[in-house]
Amino acid sequence: MLSLRFSLRELRGGLRGFRLFVACLGLGVAVIAGIGTLSASIVTGLERDGRSLLGGDVEFRLIHRGTTAQEQTFLQSRGSVSETVQMRAMAHALRSDERTLVELKAVDAAYPLYGKIDLEQPGDLADLLAAKDGGLPGAAVDPQALIRLNAQPGDRLGIGEAEFEIRAVIAREPDRATDGLTLGPRVMIAADALQATQLVQPGTLAYWHYRVKLRPGLTAAQMQDIAQKDFAASGWRIRDWKEGSPGIRRFLDRAGLFLVLVGLTALLIGGVGVANAVHAHLDGKTPTIATLKSLGATTGLIFRVYLWQTLLLAAFGIGIGLVAGAALPNLAAGALAEVLPLPLVPGFYWQPLALAAAYGLLVALAFTIWPLARAAEIRPAALYRDLVAPGKRLPRPAYVITTLLLFAALAALAIFGAEERRFAGAFVFAAIVAFVLFRLIAIGIARTARHIRPRNVRLKLAFASLHRPGAATSALLLSLGVSLTLLVAIALVESNLHAQVEERLPDEAPAFFFVDIQPAQMDDFRSTVLGSAGARDLETVPNMRGRIASVKGVPAEQIEVSPDQRWVLQGDRGLTYARDLPAGSTLLAGQWWPRDYDGPPLISIEDRAAKGLGVTVGDKLVVNVLGRDIEAEVASIRQLDWSSFGINFVLVFSPGLLERAPHTFLATVKAGPAAELALFRAVTQKFPNISVVRMKDVLTELNTIVLKLGAAVRGAAAITLIAGLIVLAGALAAEHRRRLKEGAILKALGATRRDVILAHVIEYGSVGLVGAVMAFGLGWAAAWAMVTLMMNATFYFAPGVAAATALGGVAATLLLGLAGAWQALAAKPAPLLRTA
């Protein structure tokens, strides 16, 4: 192929100008490939360990109750069954007299059906947990429990009304990753010892998990089908091993998507560098192109020659990115396994690599077709005359359309390749807005600079540099601006998350949540709490669990719900009944029932859930509470302030019917830091069955998560800044020779170093400042959209954080730009002028 042959000959000139081209592509592709490989190795791990993560082939979960005899028979007829009961409880170390909230898990002898539990002590779990020779039953605990309770193996542990001996420390629990948010360390006891704790009372928030190891010939899907058909009223949540960790999957999807989009941003910013590199390279090739044309080469041939070159170099850059992206997660697998509580299967995953390569190729082509077409249309007369009649026209329509199609393909790949298309779509939209805006502003700066004719020579120099042909203004603004916008947005979202958790809530938030207070304990509990010095604002709310069985006569499983409200229908939700409109609620529609109402059940539903389910005042809902269907009419719709950390319920029933159903109470109380300990001790000593959640512990836990996520996200976003800096370095390098010569001429004409430096400060400072201001505004808008539209939270603007991030960018620009100027100043003018 003639074009390929010419292209290869041309490449002999070296890759000097293409180092940045390769770096820009390689970096973005490496990020996307790396994230994809990591994600794939986790997904493979989840699939490989799916059964042990779930604890069985299929899991059935019930709240408040164990299986009925019929249900039990059904499960046992399908395979071997393991029963565990999980709940929150207070543990009391008798020797140290310390108490803490724990995640209690009562397991039977069959546990675990799949995988194995690692204990620090030798011995079989069932043996260790069993009561021996009429003595105490055993408990296996998380190391964290020992720390919090100041206890050690051999110590006695009070849970509810029973005592246990700490016999083992849990090193690894096979099904722990599927538990979701935990508020305390694990304490494991034998199922038959649970009874003695007397923790399981009517209405207690306890979960019964039944894991089934299916008999041969029966698939998890078949089992689910039968269970849903024959036991539709059981209200159990069924999961099979393939979807054993939907939460983790969802998190992986979202985090993976976010990081891939960050990688794509790096790649897009790199695309600017790619276009610049190709442009600069082809600028130097004008004589060659004109010569080839004078020898009879057509425009199409020239285009193909340099397209081949671009493709070969792109393949090289993409190849480097793929190797790095595929290797890094594997090399770091050991370290990652320590950080991530997830199974990781290192290996070669071609799908994420193919996706990364596709992104890389599309970006390379989308950003180079334009300069390639322009170069191919260089007229051979350029050999004679370049500057008299500069031809600045659009490339032929075919090239323009191809470029647009490539960008459309890039957007389509980003959107349709993602699970969360709305988020990906929003990203694509934001990226287009940012790129177009920064490009327009760059044009605006150049035009403005052209019309400003200052008297001051330094200003004149600076403004001339901003608008002369081939100025780096556009590349500089685009690369710096887009990466800074992303950083500002991320910094603002992160500061918002912190603000939600830290800055706003402690004043309003209660000190403790109390869970599982039995109705009979209420009076005593109330006087104990209010009798403790410093405790105030005690709020108690009845609590039970129920699930929506049908809406307006349509069974729950057949209802079309908007995705963000789907959770309302998923399994059991907390419900309550109330005489008065709960604090923090605002009535939007309908009427609140009278205090002494005792008629047919009425219901008040939260506004967004009502919209999601499509119900309004007067509609009928059927809610299954403790196995019984209760039909209620929607009497009102309320708006809730979810962030108040008070006790909020989507569904609130009228008093009457539910008052007579078995239930427990939840309570919150406020207390100053000094009063907390006494209050904690008073309640936990007197009521061993009541679980106490300390708000500060929850906040610390949440903050730790935010901090860890924030660090990961900032780390990823920093990659875009690196991409931006590579582009910047490329743009400056392309200008380097001109600057050297310009500096030499200025010095020869009598300019001082200060004059030249100041001209540079003004040039880079003005571009940097405009970039920072834009990034400040756009980042703010993006963060606002993410916080309010995607997280449904109130947005807090932290101008300090945004300004610091944006101005940091200006500093980076100035430093880089001035580093170039410094060299220009250090150079002796004479040799440069001789070669001029």
Place this chain on the structure above:
Amino acid sequence: MASSSATPSAVEREPIIRLNDVQLTLASTAGPVNILRGIDLSVRPGERIGIVGPSGSGKSTLLAVLAGLERVSSGKVHVAGADLNGLSEDRLALWRRNRVGIVFQSFHLIPTMTALENVTVPLELAGAADAVARARAALAQVGLAKRETHYPAQLSGGEQQRVALARAVAPRPALLLADEPTGNLDGSTGHAIIDLMFGEAARLNSTLILITHDENLAGLCDRVVRIEDGKVKSIESRPDNKAPQQAAD
């Protein structure tokens, strides 16, 4: 691969170059610049024309017009059987492949290609199956058989211009255009190049258009066209001029 194959009788009837009232104006930031202002010229196949004139008179632009590298603003341009005004950019490129060889003052060799590859380019573009063999022969013809694998940067100015000449004549063009081919060379090297060029033009029966400042060089041609300020000032015929051909022979 076409070459100048017209018979002498046909040649007498059909000029290879016919320019009628050719004007060329270029836009510049300082306003329009009139570079050619009504050029009329007719050249027979096999003729050798010297074009002389002061700097900025429009000589090089005229050559670019003849090569189809520059479009005229008005007037007729018929060169080597084609009306150049009617051809698109790519048609012009295809037309050049077969009919025109150009030697530039600054050689314009492609720096990333060897001497042989530089000469091969126009033959490859024209799809010649024996491109390399013919390029090798052309290089040998200009005395550079041993420098085939050298890159332009490894050759002297004179050698580079000989490569450029070999590249121009390798496709056996009907029209050989030379723009100050000795302008960047010293006297003796320049003479050697001129001898070679006239010799090759005679061997291939190509029409030669030579742009030069040098009256002596122009004097070697059959006719000398004087250009001033974008117009033909005079055309002098020197029918008895045989010296270069003899030198080439």
